[in-house]
Amino acid sequence: MSDFKNQVRKITELVGGFPVSEYIPSLAWIDHIRGLNAKAEEVSKTFGDLMDKVVQEHLDSRDKQTMDLVDILLSFERQNKDGIEIRRSDIKFIILDLFLGGTATTHSLLEWTMTELIRHPECMKKLQDEIRGDTTKLNIYRSHEEVEDMKYLKAVIKEGLRLHPSLPLLVPRLLTEDVKLKGYDIAEGTQVIINAWAIQRDTVTWGMDAEEFRPERHLDSPLDFRGTNFEYIPFGSGRRICPGIGFAMALVEVTLANLVNRFNWRMDVRFSEDEYNLAEAPGIDVCRKFPLIVFPSTA
Structure with missing residues (x-):
């Protein structure tokens, strides 16, 4: 593995x-x-x-x-x-797409979300209260339906997606006609890359605390990640939107609910500095530069 x-x-x-x-x-x-x-x-x-x-x-x-x-x-x-x-080669490439599209990005989202929860213990406590209030610590969530009504859980994940989109630069688009945008003339046939990372940290939309991890901003917000709100597009939008949204969200919600429900988590103080925790690795996706190392306890 x-x-x-x-x-x-x-x-x-x-x-x-x-x-x-x-x-x-x-x-x-x-x-x-x-x-x-x-x-x-x-x-x-x-x-x-x-x-x-x-x-x-x-x-x-x-x-x-x-x-x-x-x-x-x-x-x-x-x-x-x-x-x-x-053909057999087609099947292999389809399997490879599933492996790559469904592992690295999902793992990255879980790792970043856990990082933010540990950096913000008040958010971790609020999430644990919501999850543990619905069950016992020994319970194991096995399906998306079991966590469907956990609003703060969804808000935490949405905030993780906002600050740490797995693909900060979306799949390139090709303009089908000439466009004039904010004083710039962009010709038909130009390849355009959308910076979702910058859009989702824009203070005009998200306020002066746009760089802060605050799940509460999503509790009463109509913004959704399915491509209809261009202020929040972690999965892209339009015909080239990520086809695995449903699978990814179900997996992350169930996994995170189990991790937070069954254990308390702490980080080694040697690795608790933001310059260590928030450092990003190079690549088409943005994962942590250094792996997240945390310790569980049942206390």
Whole structure:
């Protein structure tokens, strides 16, 4: 698992990096010296082997009674259902998308949210009161429906998404017509990148405390993260909005509820400084530069 996380981290660093050869082909040797080519080959082989293993495991157990997504994709490959042709390589890339899109970003959101809760013990206490008031510490939440009515839990996660969107720069858009924006003429065909990180920390929208972690701002707010409010777009908007919103939120809500319900958490005082806790790693996603290290207790 640790090696898998390291490889995911390498992919995000590669995608978010600056390959000189993409812009100046004659200087491709610089990428070689920087080790980008070797790192890309290593990651490609690691995930290629992993995808082969996943597919083979499903082929070896094709007689099982229940089917998951990989089984369904393999059935399309064998039967060419509904005129849809899916090749083995397509299946591997789809699985890879699920691995990358559903692991690194969700893990990053959980880690940042726990970081903010530990930095703000009054918020942690308020969240624990809400969750523990609904059950006992020994209870384990297993479904999204069990935490559906926990308003402060949702507010905490929304605030974590606001301050620490997993993808601060959204998927690029291509203008389909000429646009004039705040005195700038932007031509049709221009590639535009939206900075969600900056939008969600804008003091005009969020107030002078926009840099502060304050979940209460979401309790009575009509703003939603499903792309209809452009002041708050952690998952993007429009046709290229993240397709995994429902899955991500259900997973994070249930996981965070269990972590906060069953344990009290403390951080080693050596790692409690903001310059350590809030340092961000390079890459297309923004995760912590240093892993969050906390200690649970049942007291």
